[in-house]
Amino acid sequence: MTGKQNNDKTKSLVLSSKELYNKGLNELKSLINEKEIEPRLDIIFIGNNKESEVYVNHKVIAGKKIGIDVIIHRFDEDAKQKEVVDSIKEINQMNENHGIIVQLPVPKTLNQFELINLIDPKKDVDGISSTNLGLLVQDKPYHYPCTPKGVVDLLKHYNVALEGANVCVINRSIIVGKPLLHMLLNENASVTLCHSKTKNLKEITNKSDIVVCAIGKPKFFNRSYFNKDTIVIDVGINRIDNEICGDVDFDDVMNHVKGITPVPGGIGKLTVLNLLKNTVSACMMLN
Ligand SMILES: NC(=O)c1ccc[n+]([C@@H]2O[C@H](COP(=O)([O-])OP(=O)(O)OC[C@H]3O[C@@H](n4cnc5c(N)ncnc54)[C@H](OP(=O)(O)O)[C@@H]3O)[C@@H](O)[C@H]2O)c1
Structure with a gap:
């Protein structure tokens, strides 16, 4: 099936994260009220990346909704490492x-x-310090990385079987692909981790039950990358003019x-939710 268009028509399930996100936020809000805690998240923001500005804003707004204070520590683009x-x-x-x-x-x-790596592992709510990534391999980090956790949570929410599934992850960064590899292995999936040097990518994706796309290239993956039984998780967030789109050409693949x-409406929301969840859990751990 590699290289040719998959023209098999089927009715795709749209794996929205809306329900999971709203439920998660409400549960966190109740927990904060019930335990009478005041969780606080500090963000180190260096430079003036416009996309980062948008993401940080989402974190502030979502935190505010449920009683998590988000403090931003800003540094200039030319800040020195020592500072x-x-x-x-x-x-x-x-x-x-x-x-x-x-x-x-x-x-x-x-x-x-x-x-x-300077961040106290208990406060490392992104879960990507060397300590937490090391502990993740043993399946016992203080905090799971937010985006990979979102991928696994969403698949479980929609009862997608992970045990024995062939999963292709196209990304090897420390915030997405590398931690996701371990989390999927911990769920007894068989994982193929791909990247820009991978040969025959289409052949691998076409043989996979689940494909996680996270390359940061708008609408890169069309239907020829998938078969009619594939579950496609699009982690990419790209901007074309004022429109947000993923790495998958949704209209072509749907x-x-x-x-x-x-x-939007998929993994991005769960990344924010998991960051807030980790912050609440850190607050309970440290109090
Ligand atoms: N939804 C969310 O909450 C969320 C969270 C984090 C990131 N993201 C999005 O996810 C995407 C990736 O983020 P990132 O920070 O992990 O980016 P990154 O560090 O640039 O990683 C991109 C990965 O994609 C691989 N890649 C690039 N072009 C490829 C191609 N043509 N074929 C196969 N692999 C290719 C790269 O391979 P090499 O390693 O060989 O360069 C790399 O492993 C971005 O769109 C980002 O906005 C979304």
């Missing part, structure tokens, strides 16, 4: 906050791994696969 390192060390020591994240990407002049996530 940010010193601040993170200070923020780490504060008793007022429970979660700390470095908003990615950081300017290329900085060493992002050094910054992330009704030619078993299920597909919409963008």
Whole structure:
């Protein structure tokens, strides 16, 4: 089936995250009220990336809705590594906050791994410090990374069988592909991790039960990448003019696969939800 158009028509299930997101937010709000806690998330925001500005705004708004204070620590685009390192060390020591994240990407002049690894693993609510990623391999991190957790949560919500499933993940970054590989293995899936140097990508995706697309290229994947039984998870968030779209050409693929996530309305919302969940859990851990 590789290389040719999949013209099999079927009715695709749209795997929206709306219900899971709203339920999750309501549960968190009740938990915060019931435990009478005041969770706080501190965001280290370096530079002036416009997309990051939008994402941070979503985190502030969602946090506000349920009683999580979100504080932003801003640094100039030309901030020096030492300046940010010193601040993170200070923020780490504060008793007022429970979660700390470095908003990615950081300017290329900085060493992002050094910054992330400074965060106390209990406060590392993105779950991507070397300690949490190491613990993830043993399936016991303080916090699971937010986007991969969103992928697994959504698949479970729609009762997509993971045990024994062949899953193709197209991404090897530390926020998506690498942690997702381990989380899927922990669910007894068989995982093929692909990237820009992978040969015969279409052959691999066509043989997979589930394909997770996260390459950051708008509408890159058309129906020829999938078969009629594929579940397609689109993690990509891209902007064309003022429109947000995923890595998958939704209109082309819709009704030619078993299920597909919409963008927006898919994994993005769950990433924010899981960040807030981790912040509440950090608050309970540290109190
Ligand atoms: N929904 C959410 O909440 C959420 C969260 C995080 C990220 N995202 C989105 O997910 C996408 C990826 O984010 P990221 O930070 O992980 O980006 P990234 O670090 O740039 O990683 C992109 C990955 O895609 C691979 N890739 C690029 N072009 C490819 C191609 N033509 N064929 C196969 N693989 C290819 C790259 O391979 P190499 O490693 O070989 O370069 C890399 O592994 C972006 O659109 C981002 O906005 C969404």
